Amino acid sequence: MVALIFMFLVGLGLAYFAIQNPGVVALRFGDYALMGIPLYLLVIGSIIFGLSVAWIIHGIEALSSRFTIHGKNITIRHAEEEIEKLKDRIRDLEVENAFLKGETGTTEDIKEEELQKNRRPSLLQRFSHAI
16 A cells, blocks of 8 residues: 555656646757657656666676575685584594593493583573572
8 A cells, every 4th residue: 555655756756747837848869869759758768767777787796696605605614614523533533542541431421421511501401500
């Protein structure tokens, strides 16, 4: 509904502009000439052409930015995957180190202990600990 009211007001403005500028002009392109073009059509056409060019340039810039951001997101995702692989490798090496030192427990138990160390307490656990 707001768009309809806005378009109605724009139409009224254009009609008022056309009534105030009824003059006829000749438009020349080198050897070609267009005679009898109303001034208001020339002005409104120029505005529409300028807005169209600006919209196309903005679209190209937005598309370029989107491709750049997509490439950076892919790089971040690969880095995060590599970090997870390295964390898993560190955990496996710590388990192997503990096993070689002769600590008791199976490798699964040691892995579970490592996971328990790295876990953050839940909201309920933090609340009960604070009491």
